[in-house]
Amino acid sequence: MKRSIALAAVVALTLSCGGDGGRASRLLLQNKGSDTLVNVAQAWAEAYGKVHPEVVVAVSGGGSGTGFGALINGTVDIANSSREARESEIQSIRAARGVPPVEHVVGYDALAVYLHADNPIDSISVAELAEIYGEGGAFSSWSHLGVTVPGCSSGEIVRVSRQNNSGTYVYFQEAILGDGVFKLGSRDMHGSKDVVDLVEHTPCAIGYSGIAYAVEHIKMPCVFLEEGGPCVTPTMETAMDGSYPIARPLLMYTAGEPEGAIKEYLDWILSDEGQCILMEKGYAPIRGDLDCSDPIRG
Numbered sequence: 001m002k003r004s005i006a007l008a009a010v011v012a013l014t015l016s017c018g019g020d021g022g023r024a025s026r027l028l029l030q031n032k033g034s035d036t037l038v039n040v041a042q043a044w045a046e047a048y049g050k051v052h053p054e055v056v057v058a059v060s061g062g063g064s065g066t067g068f069g070a071l072i073n074g075t076v077d078i079a080n081s082s083r084e085a086r087e088s089e090i091q092s093i094r095a096a097r098g099v100p101p102v103e104h105v106v107g108y109d110a111l112a113v114y115l116h117a118d119n120p121i122d123s124i125s126v127a128e129l130a131e132i133y134g135e136g137g138a139f140s141s142w143s144h145l146g147v148t149v150p151g152c153s154s155g156e157i158v159r160v161s162r163q164n165n166s167g168t169y170v171y172f173q174e175a176i177l178g179d180g181v182f183k184l185g186s187r188d189m190h191g192s193k194d195v196v197d198l199v200e201h202t203p204c205a206i207g208y209s210g211i212a213y214a215v216e217h218i219k220m221p222c223v224f225l226e227e228g229g230p231c232v233t234p235t236m237e238t239a240m241d242g243s244y245p246i247a248r249p250l251l252m253y254t255a256g257e258p259e260g261a262i263k264e265y266l267d268w269i270l271s272d273e274g275q276c277i278l279m280e281k282g283y284a285p286i287r288g289d290l291d292c293s294d295p296i297r298g
Contacts (some may be wrong), residue, residue, distance in 0.1 A: 008269050029220075033080035034167050035191040036109060037250055040281040041080055047277055048185055051268070057263060059183040061191065062168030071255055072096045073211075077262050081254045082167035082210070084110065099256030106269050108284040110211040110234035113158075113171060113244040114199045118150045118208075123231045124221045126176055132157055134180045134207065136163040142204070148269055151203030159186040160195050160207030169193065171206050175246050208246075211239065212282030233258020240284035241286045249285060 002047045030042055038061035044055035067079030074097065085093075087099055093101045113124060119142075124200060128145060131137040141144065141155045148155070161182065162169040191196045191208040199207040200218045209232045214220060222231035225247050230243075238244035258266055268274050275285040276292035 024230060026053075026057045027263060029055060029066045029265060030070075030074045030076040031057055031080065032060045032062060032070045033086050033254075034082045034250075035061040035193075036082040036168055036212075037080040037106075037252075039193075039212065042280055043277050043281060044274060044288045047267060047273070050266060051273075052264075055265070057265065063163065063165040063190045063264060064170070065165035068093070068253070071101065071253060074255075074283065077254065078266070081246060081251045083170045084251070085253060087109040093255055101253045101255060102257055104252045104254070104266055104270075105249045105259075105286060106252050106266075107275070107278045107286060108239040109248055109250050109289050110236075110239035110284075111168065111208055112211045112214060112220045112234040113174070113223060113246075114196055114205075114209060114214075115221060116149065116151070116199060116203045116205060117219055118145050118203055119219055120149070121145060121219075122221050123267070125224050125227065129176045129223075130178075130180070133161070133182055133186070134160060134177045134230060135183050137183060138182075148256045150202050154204065156270040158202055159183065159204040160202075160205050161186040161188050162192075162195065162209075163188045163190060168209065172246070173247050175248075210283075211235070214282070215280055225250075236279065236282070236284040240288065249272070 038059065041059045045059050048055065048057055048136040062079040064083055067081055068085060070076040072092045085103065085133040090101055098236065115121060118285065128139065131139040140157055141157055142149050142152065142157055187198065189198065192213045194215045195209040196215060196218060199205040200215060220234055222233045224231040225245050232238050232244045234244050239247040252266065254262060270286065270291065272290050275290050279283055279292065
């Protein structure tokens with residue numbers, strides 16, 4: 001068969017419904033992957049269940065690589081990713097599932113640089129980020145950027161990063177380091193929220209994560225590609241129009257073209273209702289003409 005019907009996501013489950021003891025058959029869709037997308041994916045799942053109570057969408061994170069691994073072994077219907085599929089993943093999915101993966105752009109994100117609130121830096125360049133994060137980079141102290149950070153007595157730049165199964169890790173490496181690799185010795189966090197939490201409470205720290213994880217008491221400097229060029233602040237608008245230097249698409253992958261309940265769910269995510277939920281979570285939608293005046297959300 002072109003696609004396996006044994007997908008975990010299309011197994012009919014018998015679940016208790018309501019408080020009257022009645023039982024009904026419900027459909028389970030499995031959705032796994034990017035930690036950048038996990039919060040909005042959970043919000044989508046919850047809202048979709050209100051519109052289509054016959055469908056349950058089970059969401060988990062673990063990183064983009066984890067999502068692709070699950071798509072290869074057939075335990076998910078939709079893999080979330082904050083990076084494009086690697087050629088090796090494409091070939092593995094094709095070999096295991098008999099069809100190539102299909103990419104679905106569901107939104108856009110500005111990959112923000114995070115600094116402690118007391119850090120005096122208001123702008124930073126891609127080249128400076130490469131000197132901080134890249135192997136062989138010369139910047140290891142805040143004095144190399146011409147600043148003294150209150151509360152950071154050592155002056156050391158504490159580099160906060162993501163684990164290497166994260167799509168955010170891969171995208172930052174490609175966008176900032178090009179063909180280079182990360183320096184050893186960074187503090188590699190499991191999730192996007194963990195990066196922001198550590199930077200918020202560590203004056204010496206710098207980190208990167210999706211803009212939706214920003215909190216009130218943290219700093220996001222504008223970023224410029226080259227000296228003298230425009231310095232662009234990470235926002236929903238600059239992610240959508242691509243002017244922010246570290247903007248990226250947010251992606252969902254299926255094994256082959258989606259059909260049935262999977263297609264219906266993805267179509268709903270791209271509808272005004274799904275895209276308005278994406279905006280509420282701090283990401284940029286795929287289009288700017290949304291009508292969010294009468295959402296069915298709780």
